[in-house]
Amino acid sequence: MYKVIFKIRGGQGTSFKELRQAGFIPIYFRKNKGEEYYVTLFKGKDLGEVKEAILDLSYYLSKNGKYGDYNFATIYQISDSYLGKMAGGALGALAGYYLGGIAGLLLGTIGGIFLGELVDIEMGEKLIGVLGWPISISK
Structure with missing residues (x-):
């Protein structure tokens, strides 16, 4: 299992729909001056799956006018x-x-x-x- 922290900028509203579409489970959310901060879980065994899901998420976000920066996603591996x-x-x-x-x-x-x-x-x-x-x- 992986924990991924996202920092998303731009756009209106929240990104819960896009996160769920990409396969992430949001567990914490904070919005501050146009920047959204999400702590999510991804149930997968392979790091490649996580990177593919992050790429899918960035595509879904870009369709809504949202974007990330150089620290868009921070990935942690969680031992069960x-x-x-x-x-x-x-x-x-x-x-x-x-x-x-x-x-x-x-x-x-x-x-x-x-x-x-x-x-x-x-x-x-x-x-x-x-x-x-x-x-x-x-x-």
């Missing part, structure tokens, strides 16, 4: 581990049961697994590289 999910699920279940009984146990488990997944992503990442906006796709 289950430690955060297990610890988050257990802690969420205990806190949920303590605060809300059986219903709290179920909701706490689900929330803990979700937060554990985010911790696994942050702790198990390795920088692969930074890609710029493709030259063949003009602004």
